[in-house]
Amino acid sequence: MCGRYASSRGPEDLAGIFEIEKWEPEETLEPDYNVAPTKEVYAVLDRPVKDADEKRPVRQLRKLKWGLVPSWAKTPEGGARMINARAETVHEKPSYRRAFAARRCILPADGYYEWVTGKQERDLEEEGKKKRPRKQPYFVLPADGSVFAMAGLYEFWRDKTLPDEHPQAWWVTCSVITTEAEQTPLAVAPADGPYVLADIHPRMPLMLTPDRWDSWLDPSRTDPDELRELLAPPPPGLMRAYPVTTAVSNVRNNGPDLLKELEGPEEGTLF
Numbered sequence: 606m607c608g609r610y611a612s613s614r615g616p617e618d619l620a621g622i623f624e625i626e627k628w629e630p631e632e633t634l635e636p637d638y639n640v641a642p643t644k645e646v647y648a649v650l651d652r653p654v655k656d657a658d659e660k661r662p663v664r665q666l667r668k669l670k671w672g673l674v675p676s677w678a679k680t681p682e683g684g685a686r687m688i689n690a691r692a693e694t695v696h697e698k699p700s701y702r703r704a705f706a707a708r709r710c711i712l713p714a715d716g717y718y719e720w721v722t723g724k725q726e727r728d729l730e731e732e733g734k735k736k737r738p739r740k741q742p743y744f745v746l747p748a749d750g751s752v753f754a755m756a757g758l759y760e761f762w763r764d765k766t767l768p769d770e771h772p773q774a775w776w777v778t779c780s781v782i783t784t785e786a787e788q789t790p791l792a793v794a795p796a797d798g799p800y801v802l803a804d805i806h807p808r809m810p811l812m813l814t815p816d817r818w819d820s821w822l823d824p825s826r827t828d829p830d831e832l833r834e835l836l837a838p839p840p841p842g843l844m845r846a847y848p849v850t851t852a853v854s855n856v857r858n859n860g861p862d863l864l865k866e867l868e869g870p871e872e873g874t875l876f
Contacts, residue, residue: 606689606719606783606806606808607688607689607717607755607781607783607808607809607810608641608642608688608689608718609639609640609641609717609718609853609856610640610714610715610716610717610718610753610755610810611637611638611639611640611714611715611716611717611718611744611863611864612634612636612637612640612646612647612713612714612715613636613637613638613715613861614636614713614715614752615633615636616628616630616633616647616666619647619649619666619713619752620666622713622752623649623664623666623711623713623818624664625649625664625665625666626663626664626665627654627663627664627665627666628665628666628667632666632667632668634646634647634668636861637859638715638859638860638861638863638864639853639856639858639859639863640671640714641671641856642671642672642688643670643671643672644670644671645668645669645670645671646668646669646670646671646712646779647666647667647668647669647712647713648666648667648668648669648710648711648712648757648759648779649664649665649666649667649710649711649712649713649754649822650664650665650667650708650709650710650711650759650822651663651664651665651822651823651824652665652824662822662823662824662825664822667710667759667777669710669759669777669778669779670776670777670778670779671688671712671778671779671780671781672686672687672688672778672779672780673687673688673690673700673701673704673758673759673760673778673779673780674687674760674762674776674778675687675699675700675703675760675762676703676760676761676762676763678762681762681764681776681778687700687780688780688781689780689781689782689783689808690705690758690780690781690782690783691782691783691784692756692782692783692784692811692836693784695758695782695836696829696832696833701758701780702829703760704758704759704760704780705758705829705832706827706829706832707824707827708758708759708760708761708824709756709757709758709759709821709822709824709832710757710758710759710779710822711754711755711756711757711813711818711821711822712754712755712756712757712779712781713752713753713754713755714752714753714754714755714810715746715752715753715864716744716745716746716747716753717744717745717746717753717755717809717810718742718743718744718745718849718853719742719743719745719805719806719809720740720741720742720743720805720806720854721740721741721742721743721799721804721805721806741848741851741870741871742848742849742850742851742853742854743799743805743846743847743848743849744846744847744848744849744864744866745802745805745809745844745845745846746844746845746846747812747843747844747845748791748792748793748842748843748844748845749843753810753812754812754813754814754815754818755781755782755810755811755812755813756781756782756810756811756812756813756821756835756836757779757780757781757782758779758780758782759777759778759779759780760777760778760779761775761776761777762775762776762777762778763775763776764776781810781811782810782811782836783808783809783810783811784808784809784810784811784836784838785803785807785808785809785838786801786802786803786805786806786807786808786809787801787802787803787809787838787841787844788801788802788803789801789841789842790841790842791842791844791845791846792842792843792844792845793845793846793847794845794846795846795847795848795869796869797869799846802844802846805846811836811838812839812843812844813835813839814839814840814843817835820835821835847866847867848866848867848869848870848871849863849864849865849866849867850862850863850865850867850871851871
């Protein structure tokens with residue numbers, strides 16, 4: 606899954622990486638080293654600009670809320686639970702299938718956090734049952750230091766309790782697509798393990814390599830079968846992982862110190 610990630614790159618940097626044509630300075634976000642559900646996050650998307658003479662899709666950097674609210678939802682309360690969409694079923698689930706067909710985005714990150722769980726705990730989680738508290742956190746990122754481009758979906762929701770001109774009449778929310786965690790060796794692994802991502806957690810965000818960005822963002826692509834081909838995992842051997850402070854487990858903590866690599870698990874935690 607993806608329940609927390611880091612995003613420290615500014616609009617200028619992201620504009621160069623993703624060839625952004627439009628972004629609003631008032632939507633600038635501060636670097637966030639502990640992005641949690643319901644926070645506002647950057648999203649890259651291709652969409653025509655409202656009221657523009659030319660209706661072609663424009664590559665934009667937008668500020669969205671993490672936690673997807675379907676357009677048909679009566680209230681937005683369920684958004685905090687819809688932070689992830691499974692790659693295996695995203696094309697058929699009622700909450701995601703419309704967005705999958707027409708409203709896809711990229712959520713740029715430095716990397717994501719995941720907490721090691723034992724085999725029994727993982728089995729319980731896969732069954733949808735409650736598990737024991739999380740243990741040692743790890744930070745997972747591209748080994749070459751490039752942007753972690755997470756596949757995402759976005760959706761519009763209208764708050765009918767507010768007038769059209771109200772600034773919060775429309776919610777724009779998003780979800781991260783996840784896939785099975787890699788079972789091949791990490792490009793760079795801690796000396797004492799884990800050596801593969803699946804040993805940390807059975808799921809991971811779906812990372813899109815640059816050769817898939819344009820196809821994924823293209824709103825003219827609507828065929829579910831063709832789109833599902835883009836959900837294939839990236840080539841193995843691109844990722845690294847290392848232990849970080851358990852301070853990241855508290856959403857109130859923030860700052861670049863959360864990304865500092867530890868020599869090993871903190872005292873009192875186990876791999």
